[in-house]
Amino acid sequence: MIQHGLEGHEFLMYLQDAVYLIMSRLSSSMANLTNSISLYIVLLSLPTTNKLVELWVYQGSHPKDVEITDEHPKSLLLQKHADYILSYTKKKEDYEYTMTEHFRMSGMYWGLTAMDILGQLDKMSRTEVVEFIRQCQDTESGGFSPSLGHDPHLLFTLSAVQILVMLEATEEVSVESVVRYVSGLQNEDGSFSGDKWGEVDTRFSFCAVACLALLKRLDSLNLDKAVEFVMRCQNVDGGFGTRPGSESHAGQIYCCLGLLSIAGDPETGGFTDRPGDMVDLYHTLFGLAGLSLLGETGLKEINPVFCMPQYIMMRLGISVQINGTACGDASTLANPVVDALSVESHQLLSVHIHHWIVRAKLLNNVSLAWCLFLWEVHLAGCDALLWFFCLGIETIG
Numbered sequence: 137m138i139q140h141g142l143e144g145h146e147f148l149m150y151l152q153d154a155v156y157l158i159m160s161r162l163s164s165s166m167a168n169l170t171n172s173i174s175l176y177i178v179l180l181s182l183p184t185t186n187k188l189v190e191l192w193v194y195q196g197s198h199p200k201d202v203e204i205t206d207e208h209p210k211s212l213l214l215q216k217h218a219d220y221i222l223s224y225t226k227k228k229e230d231y232e233y234t235m236t237e238h239f240r241m242s243g244m245y246w247g248l249t250a251m252d253i254l255g256q257l258d259k260m261s262r263t264e265v266v267e268f269i270r271q272c273q274d275t276e277s278g279g280f281s282p283s284l285g286h287d288p289h290l291l292f293t294l295s296a297v298q299i300l301v302m303l304e305a306t307e308e309v310s311v312e313s314v315v316r317y318v319s320g321l322q323n324e325d326g327s328f329s330g331d332k333w334g335e336v337d338t339r340f341s342f343c344a345v346a347c348l349a350l351l352k353r354l355d356s357l358n359l360d361k362a363v364e365f366v367m368r369c370q371n372v373d374g375g376f377g378t379r380p381g382s383e384s385h386a387g388q389i390y391c392c393l394g395l396l397s398i399a400g401d402p403e404t405g406g407f408t409d410r411p412g413d414m415v416d417l418y419h420t421l422f423g424l425a426g427l428s429l430l431g432e433t434g435l436k437e438i439n440p441v442f443c444m445p446q447y448i449m450m451r452l453g454i455s456v457q458i459n460g461t462a463c464g465d466a467s468t469l470a471n472p473v474v475d476a477l478s479v480e481s482h483q484l485l486s487v488h489i490h491h492w493i494v495r496a497k498l499l500n501n502v503s504l505a506w507c508l509f510l511w512e513v514h515l516a517g518c519d520a521l522l523w524f525f526c527l528g529i530e531t532i533g
Contacts, residue, residue: 218256221247225261240283241272245295252302266305269296277320277332278313289331290321294343301350311351318344319356326361327379337378338369342391349398363399366392 224247227233236243244265251257272281273296279288280296293314300306321329321344328340341362348354368380369392375384376392400408406416407423421443428438437446441456449455 214254218251218254218259221251221254222256222259237283238286239292241269241280241292241299242282242295244268245298248299248302257302262303262305265299266303266308269299269305270309272296273309273313274317278310278315278317279331280314287331288317290318290328290340290343290347291330293318294347297347297350306351311353315348315351315353315356318347322357322362326358326363326365328362338366338376338388338395339378339391341366342395345395345398354398359399363396366395 224233224243248257248260248265251260269280271284272286272292273279274281274288277288279290280293281288282292296309297306297314300309321331321340323329323336326341327336327338328344329336330340330343344357345354345359345362348356365380366376369376369378369382369388371377371384373384375386376388377383377385378388382388407420408416409419424435425438425440425443428435429440438444439446439449439456442449442454
């Protein structure tokens with residue numbers, strides 16, 4: 137600038153006018169407010185004017201997209217929505233239809249599902265849809281492509297499976313080929329590649345698990361490793377990324393939570409210590425034991441001291457004192473240790489157990505059932521057993 141005969145103060149004036157012009161154009165279109173803010177920061181180092189301050193105030197207010205008046209519909213226009221979706225089947229020569237070929241399979245899933253929700257799925261040509269899906273299944277890999285002549289991918293394989301399940305037409309394709317394709321894309325670390333080119337993304341993990349869950353073939357992949365990989369993708373902010381270390385994203389959060397939800401389906405069985413965690417044998421036993429103590433039908437009676445079926449204690453003739461009476465045979469057992477405990481000991485134990493009952497409630501932990509049992513034992517005076525149980529609960533917690 138100096139070489140062109142501009143002094144320092146002249147350069148600032150030119151720069152100020154240039155930035156003002158850019159901001160004015162941004163304001164006129166009300167687009168990219170973030171860029172406007174960045175430009176305004178530059179202006180902070182320049183001589184300010186009233187017009188710039190006024191511009192900033194204007195820039196900070198965004199007009200409404202639409203004004204909703206009393207003339208707008210008050211009810212859902214179901215038929216208009218259905219007609220809109222149905223019209224796509226009659227626009228196969230349109231530009232929009234042609235340009236969406238690369239994700240046609242997913243588009244079909246969106247439209248068909250919407251029509252199903254509207255209760256008008258019968259208006260779609262089942263025969264035409266199924267035939268299109270059949271033609272999109274790759275005979276070599278078993279996966280589905282978005283349209284004819286495209287490569288198969290997990291994204292569109294899920295859409296195809298969702299449609300086939302919706303239309304009860306899975307027998308129209310080679311299910312075993314689909315299972316082989318999906319399970320074959322799982323990597324050693326539990327992640328999934330989207331296709332043969334190897335891109336890894338938690339979206340693909342969800343697609344794979346969802347596919348096989350719909351086909352009732354989750355046994356064909358390593359679900360534990362799939363879950364482990366997804367958990368490594370969780371960040372300190374609580375969200376999930378595409379891969380370990382990637383930033384959190386709402387789309388990835390949906391996919392990862394979806395996978396974990398499928399993996400934790402009650403039909404697969406097992407208990408966790410709290411919602412969202414993985415099932416394991418330890419908490420499965422104590423979850424069932426707690427339900428047995430609470431009188432759940434269909435479960436054998438559990439001995440609360442040995443944590444074994446009560447019939448085994450009966451067979452061995454072993455008895456323990458519960459609620460002032462013996463559990464295991466008809467006799468009542470005296471407990472000199474309990475009798476020797478002071479009133480202060482009773483009070484301290486009561487506080488200690490109450491603390492764990494409260495904590496178990498806060499953690500939504502299955503050990504709550506055991507804590508409630510301990511409380512009952514305490515009221516009966518069986519304090520000699522309480523320290524043992526409290527230490528056990530503390531280890532669990």
